[in-house]
Amino acid sequence: MVIITKVDRHHENFLEVVKSYYQLTKPRIIPLLLITTAASMWIASEGRIDPLQLVITLMGGTLAAASAQTFNCVYDQDIDYEMLRTRERPLPSGRVQPNHALIFGLVLGMLSFSLLAVFINIFSALLALSGIGFYMLIYTHFLKRHSTQNIVIGGAAGAIPPLVGWAAVTGDLSWTPWILFTLIFLWTPPHFWALALMIKDDYAQVNVPMLPVIEGEEATVKQILIYTLIVVPFSFLLVYPLHQSGIFYALAAAILGYQFIYKAWQLKQEPMDKEKARSLFKFSIFYMMLLCLAMIIDSLPLIHGLVKL
Numbered sequence: 001m002v003i004i005t006k007v008d009r010h011h012e013n014f015l016e017v018v019k020s021y022y023q024l025t026k027p028r029i030i031p032l033l034l035i036t037t038a039a040s041m042w043i044a045s046e047g048r049i050d051p052l053q054l055v056i057t058l059m060g061g062t063l064a065a066a067s068a069q070t071f072n073c074v075y076d077q078d079i080d081y082e083m084l085r086t087r088e089r090p091l092p093s094g095r096v097q098p099n100h101a102l103i104f105g106l107v108l109g110m111l112s113f114s115l116l117a118v119f120i121n122i123f124s125a126l127l128a129l130s131g132i133g134f135y136m137l138i139y140t141h142f143l144k145r146h147s148t149q150n151i152v153i154g155g156a157a158g159a160i161p162p163l164v165g166w167a168a169v170t171g172d173l174s175w176t177p178w179i180l181f182t183l184i185f186l187w188t189p190p191h192f193w194a195l196a197l198m199i200k201d202d203y204a205q206v207n208v209p210m211l212p213v214i215e216g217e218e219a220t221v222k223q224i225l226i227y228t229l230i231v232v233p234f235s236f237l238l239v240y241p242l243h244q245s246g247i248f249y250a251l252a253a254a255i256l257g258y259q260f261i262y263k264a265w266q267l268k269q270e271p272m273d274k275e276k277a278r279s280l281f282k283f284s285i286f287y288m289m290l291l292c293l294a295m296i297i298d299s300l301p302l303i304h305g306l307v308k309l
Helices: 014-024 030-044 051-075 077-082 098-119 122-143 150-158 161-170 175-198 200-205 217-238 247-269 274-299 301-307
Strands: none
Touching (some): 014 051, 014 098, 030 051, 030 175, 030 274, 051 077, 051 122, 051 161, 098 122, 122 150, 175 247, 217 247, 274 301
């Protein structure tokens, strides 16, 4: 439920207003979503990507992600006001009015759908729209405040971009984009639970049932290690049996995967160590971005032809 916080509205100049609306979109989250989209598109096109198609798809994806995050800010403004860490965000601080933010989110969503539907294809537009809907209805409304499995199930929203990217190139979905979807789906819990360990007290303060709050640190780090041990071997399905990626990607996946497991194991030994949780959280971002970059490089005809398994 959304609770409107009563905060005096700040008077700002135009640039400050633009900055406030930009902050509503949580822009730091978006690049990771875009690189998973790009990786899927490169694989789907076998390294022969259409630059215009890539730019338009990434623009559509950016607008969809920005829309979802804006709606999230509107919905969560009550708990954002309660937490010191988030109290200065545009809505709880009064720099943007809730009804204006809602309109902004709707405009972003409509622009995303229109851009993809008109210049790419209707299937990719519908997939992007489904991502917004899943993030808001399933994760933000039903799961975030009611279940310790909020991140596990809600991770599906962040795993939709590769489906959008693949559909943008091919107009349909095959096994490969669903493998990419599942890879990100499985990667999300260790990634986000590491963050939750760092800010456990904030979530406890506003009664959000994140796993560390309800089950404690030891149970959380055990789950982090289990999911990490699943994610790493799963990443090799692109090499075998799908044969979509070759030796270059396999080597990158092995090196990155070893480090991911090692950091999860380190945290398992010291579950109360927030610095180790921070290290794992930062590396998990590094892991996914470099893994997707390896997919892109491996898909290039010159590289793929030389080292294809």
